[in-house]
Amino acid sequence: xxxxxxxxxxxxxxxxxxxxxxxxxxxxxxxxxxxxxxxxxxxxxxxxxxxxxxxxxxxxxxxxxxxxxxxxxxxxxxxxxxxxxxxxxxxxxxxxxxxxxxxxxxxxxxxxxxxxxxxxxxxxxxxxxxxxxxxxxxxxxxxxxxxxxxxxxxxxxxxxxxxxxxxxxxxxxxxxxxxxxxxxxxxxxxxxxxxxxxxxxxxxxxxxxxxxxxxxxxxxxxxxxxxxxxxxxxxxxxxxxxxxxxxxxxxxxxxxxxxxxxxxxxxxxxxxxxxxxxxxxxxxxxxxxxxxxxxxxxxxx
Amino acid sequence: xxxxxxxxxxxxxxxxxxxxxxxxxxxxxxxxxxxxxxxxxxxxxxxxxxxxxxxxxxxxxxxxxxxxxxxxxxxxxxxxxxxxxxxxxxxxxxxxxxxxxxxxxxxxxxxxxxxxxxxxxxxxxxxxxxxxxxxxxxxxxxxxxxxxxxxxxxxxxxxxxxxxxxxxxxxxxxxxxxxxxxxxxxxxxxxxxxxxxxxxxxxxxxxxxxxxxxxxxxxxxxxxxxxxxxxxxxxxxxxxxxxxxxxxxxxxxxxxxxxxxxxxxxxxxxxxxxxxxxxxxxxxxxxxxxxxxxxxxxxxxxxxxxxxxxxxxxxxxxxxxxxxxxxxxxxxxxxxxxxxxxxxxxxxxxxxxxxxxxxxxxxxxxxxxxxxxxxxxxxxxxxxxxxxxxxxxxxxxxxxxxxxxxxxxxxxxxxxxx
Numbered sequence: 020x021x022x023x024x025x026x027x028x029x030x031x032x033x034x035x036x037x038x039x040x041x042x043x044x045x046x047x048x049x050x051x052x053x054x055x056x057x058x059x060x061x062x063x064x065x066x067x068x069x070x071x072x073x074x075x076x077x078x079x080x081x082x083x084x085x086x087x088x089x090x091x092x093x094x095x096x097x098x099x100x101x102x103x104x105x106x107x108x109x110x111x112x113x114x115x116x117x118x119x120x121x122x123x124x125x126x127x128x129x130x131x132x133x134x135x136x137x138x139x140x141x142x143x144x145x146x147x148x149x150x151x152x153x154x155x156x157x158x159x160x161x162x163x164x165x166x167x168x169x170x171x172x173x174x175x176x177x178x179x180x181x182x183x184x185x186x187x188x189x190x191x192x193x194x195x196x197x198x199x200x201x202x203x204x205x206x207x208x209x210x211x212x213x214x215x216x217x218x219x220x221x222x223x224x225x226x227x228x229x230x231x232x233x234x235x236x237x238x239x240x241x242x243x244x245x246x247x248x249x250x251x252x253x254x255x256x257x258x259x260x261x262x263x264x265x266x267x268x269x270x271x272x273x274x275x276x277x278x279x280x281x282x283x284x285x286x287x288x289x290x291x292x293x294x295x296x297x298x299x300x301x302x303x304x305x306x307x308x309x310x311x312x313x314x315x316x317x318x319x320x
Numbered sequence: 321x322x323x324x325x326x327x328x329x330x331x332x333x334x335x336x337x338x339x340x341x342x343x344x345x346x347x348x349x350x351x352x353x354x355x356x357x358x359x360x361x362x363x364x365x366x367x368x369x370x371x372x373x374x375x376x377x378x379x380x381x382x383x384x385x386x387x388x389x390x391x392x393x394x395x396x397x398x399x400x401x402x403x404x405x406x407x408x409x410x411x412x413x414x415x416x417x418x419x420x421x422x423x424x425x426x427x428x429x430x431x432x433x434x435x436x437x438x439x440x441x442x443x444x445x446x447x448x449x450x451x452x453x454x455x456x457x458x459x460x461x462x463x464x465x466x467x468x469x470x471x472x473x474x475x476x477x478x479x480x481x482x483x484x485x486x487x488x489x490x491x492x493x494x495x496x497x498x499x500x501x502x503x504x505x506x507x508x509x510x511x512x513x514x515x516x517x518x519x520x521x522x523x524x525x526x527x528x529x530x531x532x533x534x535x536x537x538x539x540x541x542x543x544x545x546x547x548x549x550x551x552x553x554x555x556x557x558x559x560x561x562x563x564x565x566x567x568x569x570x571x572x573x574x575x576x577x578x579x580x581x582x583x584x585x586x587x588x589x590x591x592x593x594x595x596x597x598x599x600x601x602x603x604x605x606x607x608x609x610x611x612x613x614x615x616x617x618x619x620x621x622x623x624x625x626x627x628x629x630x631x632x633x634x635x636x637x638x639x640x641x642x643x644x645x646x647x648x649x650x651x652x653x654x655x656x657x658x659x660x661x662x663x664x665x666x667x668x669x670x671x672x673x674x675x676x677x678x679x680x681x682x683x684x685x686x687x688x689x690x691x692x693x694x695x696x697x698x699x700x701x702x703x704x705x706x707x708x709x710x711x712x713x714x715x716x717x718x719x720x721x722x723x724x725x726x727x728x729x730x731x732x733x734x735x736x737x738x
Binding site for chain 2 (some may be wrong): 042043046047049050053054056057060064068071075079082083085087147155156157158192193196197199200316317318319320
C-alpha cells in the first residue's frame, strides 16, 4: 500500500494530464464564452442606454416641434458642415467623409445602412422644451450635432480621451422669443456647444429622415430625396414634416478605443485595406445602430 | 510534496476558475437585471406617453365626429347652467343645428345634456388654483374621467394596464388677444380689452395696443410674459393665470364662404362676464347708440351672461343659441340692451353680427395617460400630460364628417404646467 501511495505510473500520469487538459479546456471555453457574453451584454447595455437617452430626447423634441409655414426655417438639417467652426478637434480626425444618406437595398431605402458624412447631421428645430428656470414649457430653439472633442479638459489635449459625442444645445425661452424662430439665425451661437451640453459619448453618426403625407395620406420621404442631399429647411407647408426617422450609431467602449487608436496612428490599416474602409470596418464591427420613428404632432397653421 | 497535496492544488485551480465563472455569471445577471429594470421604467414612461397621445387622438376624433359640420354649435358648459366655480363649467359641448345635444368633449362624460361624469376615476386637467383669481369663484379647474385600458389574459381575466383622459376646451368663447392685420371678420372692429378686471385688461391691452410688435412673435400662451402692458411693466404669470379662461391667443374661424380663416370672432355661447363686457364695450366704441352709464352697461353684461345660461331665454333648454340670428333676435338680448339703455337691437346687430359666431373652430385639448403595474393595478408607475391646439380647417374630412381638424401646436406638459 505504501509503495502505491508514493508514485504514479506513466500511464496514470498521462491519463491525469489528458483529463486535466480536457477539463481545463472545457472550463476555459465556458469562461471565455461567458466573458464574451458579458462583454457583449455590457456593450449592448452601454450603447442601448446611450441610445435610449438620445432617442428619448429627440422623440420629445420632435413630438413638440413647432412650425409655421411663413418662409422661416423652423427646422433645419445640414450635413458636412466645416468641422473647424464647430469646435472639432480636427487634428488626427480620420473619419472618412462618406455621404450616403439614402442607401438603397434594391429599390428600398435602408436607413440602417446610411452614412451621414464626416460630421453627421446638424439638426436645429423650434420645440417646446421642459423648463429649467421657468415654471412653464416654452418654445425654444434646440440643436443636435456630433462633435469630436476630448472628454476631459487636460492641457495639452489628451489624445487618448478624444471621442465623437452628441451634443444637445438649447437656446432658452427668453432668448428664443427675442431672437425669433428662424433657426439658422442661431447658427453662430449653436455651432460651438458647451461641454455641459454633452448628451452621449461615442456617437459616430447621427442622421434624420423626414416624411410628409402625400395626396393619398401615405408617408412620403421629403428629406433626403437623393443620397447626397445635405440640407433641408422646413420653411413651407410642403417642407414641414409630419414624421421623422432618427438614427444614431454608437460605438462600444472597445470600438471607441479602437477608433481612438486608429486616429492616433497606433492601429494603422493593414496594407491590403484602404484607410477609409478600415475606419468604417472597425466602426461598423464595434458599434450598434438605433432607429426610432417619431410622429411630429403639431403641423402648424 | 505528497499525492494528496498535488490533488489539493488541482482543487484550488478548479475552485478559482469556478469562482471566476460564478462571478462572471453573477455580473452578467446584475447587468441584465439593471438593463431590464431601466428598460421597464423607460417602457412604462413611454406607455404613459402613448396613452396620453391616445387621449389626444380620441379628443380629435370626438371633435371630428360631432363638430366637423358647419351648422353645428359649440359652447362652454356654463350655458347648460354650470355655475362659476364648477369643475365642469369649462367643458365644451356640441349641439346640432336642430338644437339636439350631441355630446360633451370630455372623457368620461355621460350622454346627458347636463354635464356630469360617469363612474370613472377623476384626473384634473386644469389643476385647482392654477388659473383664475384665487380669491373669486372664477377660478375653475377642470375634471375629466380616466378611461381604463384593459386587456384579457389567456384565462380571460381582464387586466388593467393604464388609462387615458382628455378635455377639449373651447377657445372660441374667449377673446382673441392677437389678431393679425387683414384677418378680422369686420374691418375696424376688434373685440377689445375689457375695462375690468385689471389683469385681463393688461393682458389684452398688451397684445392689441401696447406691445404689438412683440405680440406678433407670441406662439404660445406662456410667452405672453415677454410683453409689456405699460412702459417698463411686463405681464406676469398672475396676469396670464387670471386670463386663461377668458383670453386665447387667436381664435381662427372658417369664413362663412369657406374660403379662408378669419381671426378674432367670438362664440357668443359663453357665460363669461368678462367676455361679455369686452363685447359690449367693443360695441360702445363704434356703435351709434350707447348705454349711457357704466352701471347700465354692467347691468346689461350680467343680464346676458347670466341669462344665456338660463333655460327660458329663447334658446333650447340647457343648450346654446344654434346660430347668431337666434341670439340677435332673442328676448334675452332685447331685454338686456334695451331695458335700461338707449341701445337698439338693430344698432347692436349691425355692428356686432360679423364678429359673433355660434360655433368655434379653435380648441385646446389636454390629455392624460398613465401606465399601471400589470401585477398590481393600484400602482401608477408613470403618468404623462400633453396639450394641443386643434384647428378646424378649410379642408374636407373623410366620410362626410365636415371640415378636417388638425393639431397645429403640441407640447408635453410638466407638473407645473397643469
